[in-house]
Amino acid sequence: MDSFREIIAIGADRVKNNVRSGLTSMTPEKWIRLIIVVGAYALLRPYIIKLGAKQQMKALEHEHDQDAAAAAAAEISPNQLRGQIDIPENSDDEDALPGDKTETTAAVTATEWGKKARRRQRDVIKKLLDAEEERLRLEHEDEEDKDIEEFLVKE
CATH class of the missing domain: 3.30.160 (Double Stranded RNA Binding Domain)
Structure with a gap:
């Protein structure tokens, strides 16, 4: 139990130190770059989600068409496959010879x-x-x- 607490304490200390050093070492160019990336993500995110939804819908429709085609193929009854008789x-074939298959x-x-x-x-x-x-x-x-x-x- 003590080792678990130590691991959590070390992890929290490292995160705090890394965030502090990352923010203090930021130059104005890095701040502008960060703001551009976050702003572009915020502006483009809805369009990316819509594009993903369209692609997913196409994939689902394609899968549904394949399932419908498979279901239509499965609806053939065995009698239809046997042919017309x-x-x-x-x-009655009681008086027929084994090699005679004429009538x-x-x-x-x-x-x-x-x-x-x-x-x-x-x-x-x-x-x-x-x-x-x-x-x-x-x-x-x-x-x-x-x-x-x-x-x-x-x-």
């Missing part, structure tokens, strides 16, 4: 799918079509019910 209705495989632009994947995709497409047909059928029934309600007499 055309799955034939009769592509039994799906036309794929990016990758070749296996038999199970083609079956799963075909089943998904069938389910979607069935769901759409069911929705259209219910819509049509609702329209028919409305037509019949027009002719019913309310008592």
Whole structure:
């Protein structure tokens, strides 16, 4: 603890001596030079800060544009990368030979799918079509019910 106090006392003594000797040895030319430097700094500081802010804004906008471009590139779904496929209705491949790929495989632009994947995709497409047909059928029934309600007499 005593050594810490000694270090602080030595530091304070050195600062006091250096400042005193620096101020007493100043000539009028050095005072004028000091006043010019401090005044120029005081006058130019706001402009320097504005210039720094503009540079920082440009850097942030550039970074934001890069992030936006990366986000736009990341929004591509895997299905878009696979390409457009055309799955034939009769592509079960049970009777196909291993080397025969003429009519039994799906036309794929990016990758070749296996038999199970083609079956799963075909089943998904069938389910979607069935769901759409069911929705259209219910819509049509609702329209028919409305037509019949027009002719019913309310008592």
